[in-house]
Amino acid sequence: MDSLAIMNFMLEIEDRFDISIPLDRAADIATVDDLVSAVESLVKQEKA
Amino acid sequence: MSILAKFSQLKQTYDKLSSVQPNPFAVTFDQILSSTEGVVEGRRTILLGTNNYLGLTMDPDCIEQSVQALRQQGTGTTGSRVANGSYASHRALEQDLAKFFKRQHCMVFSTGYQANLGMLSTLVGRGDHLILDADSHASIYDGARLGHAEVIRFRHSDPDDLYKRLRRLKDVPGSKLIVVEGIYSMLGDLAPLREIAQVKREMGAYLMVDEAHSMGVLGEHGRGLAEAAGVEADVDFIVGTFSKSLGSVGGFCVADLEGFDVLRVACRPYMFTASLPPSIIASTRQALRRLGSDKALRTRLSTNAERLYRGLRELGLQVGPQASPIVSVALEDQELAVRFWNALLQGGLYLNLALPPATPTNMPLLRASISAAHSRRQIDRAIELFAEVAVKLGVLPAGVSAPVALVA
Ligand SMILES: Cc1ncc(COP(=O)(O)O)c(C=O)c1O
Numbered sequence: 001m002d003s004l005a006i007m008n009f010m011l012e013i014e015d016r017f018d019i020s021i022p023l024d025r026a027a028d029i030a031t032v033d034d035l036v037s038a039v040e041s042l043v044k045q046e047k048a
Numbered sequence: 049m050s051i052l053a054k055f056s057q058l059k060q061t062y063d064k065l066s067s068v069q070p071n072p073f074a075v076t077f078d079q080i081l082s083s084t085e086g087v088v089e090g091r092r093t094i095l096l097g098t099n100n101y102l103g104l105t106m107d108p109d110c111i112e113q114s115v116q117a118l119r120q121q122g123t124g125t126t127g128s129r130v131a132n133g134s135y136a137s138h139r140a141l142e143q144d145l146a147k148f149f150k151r152q153h154c155m156v157f158s159t160g161y162q163a164n165l166g167m168l169s170t171l172v173g174r175g176d177h178l179i180l181d182a183d184s185h186a187s188i189y190d191g192a193r194l195g196h197a198e199v200i201r202f203r204h205s206d207p208d209d210l211y212k213r214l215r216r217l218k219d220v221p222g223s224k225l226i227v228v229e230g231i232y233s234m235l236g237d238l239a240p241l242r243e244i245a246q247v248k249r250e251m252g253a254y255l256m257v258d259e260a261h262s263m264g265v266l267g268e269h270g271r272g273l274a275e276a277a278g279v280e281a282d283v284d285f286i287v288g289t290f291s292k293s294l295g296s297v298g299g300f301c302v303a304d305l306e307g308f309d310v311l312r313v314a315c316r317p318y319m320f321t322a323s324l325p326p327s328i329i330a331s332t333r334q335a336l337r338r339l340g341s342d343k344a345l346r347t348r349l350s351t352n353a354e355r356l357y358r359g360l361r362e363l364g365l366q367v368g369p370q371a372s373p374i375v376s377v378a379l380e381d382q383e384l385a386v387r388f389w390n391a392l393l394q395g396g397l398y399l400n401l402a403l404p405p406a407t408p409t410n411m412p413l414l415r416a417s418i419s420a421a422h423s424r425r426q427i428d429r430a431i432e433l434f435a436e437v438a439v440k441l442g443v444l445p446a447g448v449s450a451p452v453a454l455v456a
Contacts, residue, residue, distance in 0.1 A: 003405045007182060011203060020200040020213050023192065046216065 017043055065403075068386055070393060072401045082106055083295075083421045088398060094426050096416045097399035101265055101373050102345045103421025104295035104338060110331040117330035125326070130312065130319045137329040144336055145300055149271055149286060153308035156300050158321050160260055160289025161187040163299030166317035167256070167287055168227065169195035175222040179213060179253070181205065181229065181239070183408045188227055188258065194317075197225075204408065205232075207243035214251035224253035230262030230273035234408050234415065236374030238262075241273050245282035256285040264293030264339045265373055270346055290328070294335040298324050349373055349420040352427055356418055359431035362451070364444050373418045376402070377434070378411040384441060385412035391437040397430055 019042040029035050079087040083103040084095050104110055142154040157163040168191025172178050176197040183204040192199045203209040228239040248255045259272035267275030274283040290298035357371035366378040379385040389401040400415040407413050431450045438444040
């Protein structure tokens with residue numbers, strides 16, 4: 001994926017889960033597992 | 049392995065692009081004949097990619113002021129304002145800018161890039177939130193990276209998306225700073241600032257507008273998009289540059305915020321770099337006077353911009369969403385864009401070639417920036433050349449040409 005595709009993908013994920021993924025967190029995401037755990041923790045934070 | 053090995057892919061792309069002649073990343077102007085004309089490889093060339101919106105780089109009064117300051121005060125300040133002292137003219141320029149924008153405070157930086165770097169890394173800190181338009185200029189992203197605030201993005205020029213993101217932050221502590229640009233530098237589109245200001249008011253945040261491409265271009269008095277949209281009261285910080293409509297180099301931030309001056313001793317890109325030379329300050333002050341008093345410049349600029357935008361659109365080329373002094377033509381692929389750009393240059397027209405990922409839509413762009421100093425004939429010649437090259441390269445069907453009325 002090129003950088004524009006990645007950005008749009010992240011924006012989609014953010015919409016879908018109603019979260020905002022901060023850029024420094026996004027930079028740490030390399031694998032699908034990373035993405036899942038980042039989304040999970042942000043969703044939990046949002047509900048708290 | 050070389051320390052540069054990580055750039056091998058970039059180098060490949062770069063080598064491929066620069067194998068064409070002339071190399072789009074190494075254009076040299078052998079002579080500058082005026083603010084709209086130069087000599088490239090022995091050819092007289094129309095300059096349509098300089099951001100010289102008001103054509104003031106060659107203004108005789110600006111040059112005269114600059115020369116006088118150079119003779120009286122020398123070539124450089126050789127130090128930072130904080131460690132080595134300010135010249136009186138630094139202060140005077142800050143006062144001029146504050147007055148022009150009807151604000152209390154102003155800080156001048158050595159470039160616009162540094163103004164963004166400085167303000168964004170300092171205004172917000174750990175525990176604060178920076179909310180950036182996704183298509184922000186590199187200097188905004190870099191300022192965000194230099195600081196310690198949490199950085200999130202909203203969809204380009206989408207006030208509803210901005211609203212959603214601020215709503216998620218509603219009960220989160222920390223200051224929130226929204227950053228947008230007046231005119232976006234790649235496609236020339238304007239931020240929906242009225243709507244963004246309304247979201248800002250409703251949700252409680254600070255708002256910064258980078259008027260790099262809109263100062264001297266938009267607004268009754270040339271104060272930029274905030275003035276044109278009638279929302280100056282909602283804009284807490286305006287940053288800008290001297291390198292475009294003011295024809296020199298440098299950057300600034302103006303604000304009404306109580307206690308603003310403390311930033312002078314907190315903001316590292318302000319403190320740890322040499323201040324602008326007095327000759328630059330002098331021409332910038334003169335350019336600002338001209339910008340403020342000569343409304344005809346702005347009228348001429350928008351007439352020229354409208355003419356180029358309409359001309360290219362009517363040819364059938366894919367231009368941006370609205371007419372502004374930045375007019376970009378999107379092309380299908382990189383190779384075509386490079387050939388197109390080259391043919392224009394061979395024909396005596398210089399503009400910018402912008403390639404993904406620097407472009408917002410992943411399409412390569414031929415980016416023109418228009419000046420008040422362009423003559424109607426230069427604009428028409430540019431449209432004519434675009435038509436010729438587009439037909440030759442198969443971008444437009446045979447038989448398309450600039451309307452006769454335009455060329456007359
Ligand atoms: C939106 C925007 N902000 C800031 C800058 C930086 O300006 P300067 O050339 O003064 O560093 C630019 C231009 O490059 C720009 O387009």
